[in-house]
Amino acid sequence: MYKHRIGFALQRHCKLPVCLRLKHDSNQPPSEPGNYYDPDTINENPMHRVKRFLKRDLNQLVSTFNDPFNQYEDSKLFPKTVDLLIVGGGAIGSSIAYWIQNKVRDGLSIVVVDKDLSVNNNHMTPDEYSKASSALSAGGIRQQFSLKENIQLSMYSAQFLREIKTHLTIPENDPPEVSFNPSGYLYLASEKGADTMLQNHKVQKDAGARVELLSPDIMKKRYPWLNTEGIVLGSLGTLNEGWFDSWSMLEAFKKKAKSLGTYYVEGEVVDFGFKVDPSIVTENDPNKEYEGINSVKVKLPNGEFQQIVFALCIIAAGADSGKVARMAKVGTGDGFLSTPLPVEPRKRFVYCIHAPKGPSIAPMVIDPSGFYFRPDGFDNHYICGKSPDDENEPSTSNLDVDHEYFEKEIWPLLAHRVPAFNEAKVKSSWAGYYDYNWYDQNAIVGAHPSYFNLFLATGFSGHGIQQAPAVGRAVMEMITDGGFINIDLTKFGFGRLIAEKPLYEKNVI
Ligand SMILES: Cc1cc2nc3c(=O)[nH]c(=O)nc-3n(C[C@H](O)[C@H](O)[C@H](O)COP(=O)(O)OP(=O)(O)OC[C@H]3O[C@@H](n4cnc5c(N)ncnc54)[C@H](O)[C@@H]3O)c2cc1C
Structure with a gap:
């Protein structure tokens, strides 16, 4: 019995021992082109x-x-x-x-x-993808990751978004418009997270990302609406970061x-x-x-x-x-x-708020406490959210929004970081499922x-x-x-x- 490997592709991708092989009987008549047993084609x-x-x-x-x-x-x-x-x-x-x-x-x-x-089947309608994460996402794109692969993936995706008309226009149709807003992500680090931010910064720079470290003094000057209490370092993506219309x-x-x-x-x-x-x-x-x-x-x-x-x-x-x-x-x-x-569903809430005195232009801000916010248009509307602790994961049986979660878990943190959000009012909200990998x-x-x-x-x-x-x-x-x-x-x-x-x-x- 002579066995050929068909697992070479798996071996390349998974770095696993080859686990599947094709049986080959050497007494068989010479194989015809296209036969599984053809030794000449086995590595194709x-x-x-x-x-x-x-x-x-x-x-x-x-x-x-x-x-x-x-x-x-x-x-x-x-x-x-x-x-x-x-x-x-x-x-x-x-x-x-x-x-x-x-x-x-x-x-x-x-x-x-x-x-x-x-x-x-010819046009997308609003009742399609009613539970799909892609339709319910916040549409953020950043290069500020700690793994090289994640940085590279997002860098290419940003390039793709800039060139989307070349890729996805259908002849004789209007070109797609995804409203890519490149306002960047501003990550804030407390004393505890500063070392990690520095390490990540190096990985991001090595991968070719355009990121800049900011001291609290610089942040105070650039973002006068930001309270930098408890913040020792900031990291801003200056290219290829922001948000876009994920539905489009x-x-x-x-x-x-x-x-x-x-x-x-x-x-x-x-x-x-x-x-x-x-x-x-x-x-x-x-x-x-x-x-x-x-x-x-x-x-x-x-x-x-x-x-x-x-x-x-x-x-x-x-x-x-x-x-x-x-x-x-x-x-x-x-x-x-x-x-x-x-991979399992984990429910996440997004709240759309209005704060009349909030910043009219801002990056997506990621606070060390875990909340994020970003402008949604230019009229003092924002979206914000925060992933819950593992012990307090909300039920995934429906996509109902927990309004108390904003009041108790997000608003106090938000108003501390940006005092103008003291006057924030929730205008609307939605929930979606993260495609959560509970392993890593x-x-x-x-x-x-x-x-x-x-x-x-x-x-x-x-x-x-x-x-x-x-x-x-x-x-x-x-x-x-x-x-x-x-x-x-x-x-x-x-x-x-x-x-x-x-x-x-x-x-x-
Ligand atoms: C609130 C929220 C905010 C987010 N914000 C961001 C963000 O800012 N930036 C970012 O990069 N990502 C964000 N994400 C994550 C991102 O949306 C998802 O990682 C991404 O959309 C996953 O795409 P997908 O195509 O794998 O999944 P989906 O868009 O969920 O598509 C999966 C599809 O599979 C279909 N399906 C499932 N089971 C079956 C079956 N048995 N038979 C047939 N069809 C089936 C579903 O109907 C669905 O349409 C966010 C997600 C949520 C929920």
């Missing part, structure tokens, strides 16, 4: 291989329908067999769909399944992906389909049969169920990603499958080591909207090029969970 990019395998099916489809996706839309035919299936069409899933479809064009069929879409960015990604051929299905993924593949053995236990995933069961809005068979699947289901991964036995199976995907509060991006066709892009824990453009590009590289090219996200792989090597980000808001 997995996506190309998948493409080759599906070519016949695709040709059949194409000959049946000239433009399969439009036909589906017109005749309500359902895409039952796809090359790439993305669970979740928020900013992350839609960015991935855009990047891959833009690269491969007609070469692959891509379907995004999302349970929170509108029946009108999501809409632009989705529209562009659709214009390139990605098909969006409104439905909830409720289960995965499994298939035993005798041609693959698991390295740790060669006698054990490899049971892979090859399909999802989708519950449609009318209550019917449909199956979609896929070659590759990406879980980008935001706060529900842990739940979706469990359907694929991630966290309930044996071996590497016993490690769960540690960082993204999990990469292949799952137990399946050759499952990829993850989730767990951004409050910084996913700003990373969506760069993460979409990174996942595209991983899948179509067999490895990261621009930003190496190897460290963000699932492997760190198995190896029990958490990757902590010190600047979590």
Whole structure:
């Protein structure tokens, strides 16, 4: 028995021992081109291989329908067999769909399944994405992170936002407008946090970020509305930081992906389909049969169920990603499958306040106590919020806002830091779910080591909207090029969970 490795891509991304191999029987007749056992093709990019395998099916489809996706839309035919299936069409899933479809064009069929879409599949409506983090985020973008990868991701995303019209304009349509406001983030440090701020500053400078350290005296001059009591150091991002309209960015990604051929299905993924593949053995236990995933069961809005068979699947289901991964036995199976995907919803409140004497221009301010605020327009309106302590996490059963939380936990701190906020009045508020990674509060991006066709892009824990453009590009590289090219996200792989090597980000808001 001679075994070939198919896990090279996983090994590259996860730095894990190769755990899956293809069986090869040397007594078999010479393989035909495209056969799994063909030694000449065994090291090719997995996506190309998948493409080759599906070519016949695709040709059949194409000959049946000239433009399969439009036909589906017109005749309500359902895409039952796809090359790439993305669970979740928020900013992350839609960015991935855009990047891959833009690269491969007609070469692959891509379907995004999302349970929170509108029946009108051509335009986004306000009742879509009603619970998606991408639609409910504060839209902040910063380079002030402690991990090089997070800094690089946000730096590229800022560049992408500046060039968004080049990337996402659809011919003969108005260009997208995401209202990027580059007013910066001002992090404030007390005595306790000053050393960390200095260390982070070095990492940020080394990564090429434009950040400036400010003494309390300088801050007093620049920001006369700020009370610097208890503050020993400030750090201001002077380029590529600020906020933008996350809804418009999501809409632009989705529209562009659709214009390139990605098909969006409104439905909830409720289960995965499994298939035993005798041609693959698991390295740790060669006698054990490899049971892979090859399909999802989708519950449609009318209550019917449909199956979609896929070659590759990406879980980008935001706060529900842990739940979706469990359907694929991630966290309930044996071996590497016993490690769960540690992503769950955590409710966060955003309060929109008005303070007539507040600063008319200000950066996003991050206080050492954990609250943040930033202007929302130029008429003394602001948005603010604060993550609760671990012991006081609010219930996630609904998206109701706790108004007392502002009164008790935020307002006193806010009014202390900016006395003009003594007169603040809450005008409106909303709640959304962080896609919270309870293991180490960082993204999990990469292949799952137990399946050759499952990829993850989730767990951004409050910084996913700003990373969506760069993460979409990174996942595209991983899948179509067999490895990261621009930003190496190897460290963000699932492997760190198995190896029990958490990757902590010190600047979590
Ligand atoms: C209040 C708040 C403020 C935030 N502020 C910021 C910020 O300032 N800066 C920043 O960078 N980030 C911020 N974030 C975080 C950011 O919004 C998220 O990290 C990011 O939007 C995640 O994108 P996503 O596409 O992974 O998830 P989502 O946008 O949640 O999309 C996931 C999609 O998956 C779908 N889905 C889930 N399960 C299934 C299923 N079983 N079947 C089919 N579809 C499914 C959902 O319907 C949803 O549309 C904030 C988040 C919140 C809640």
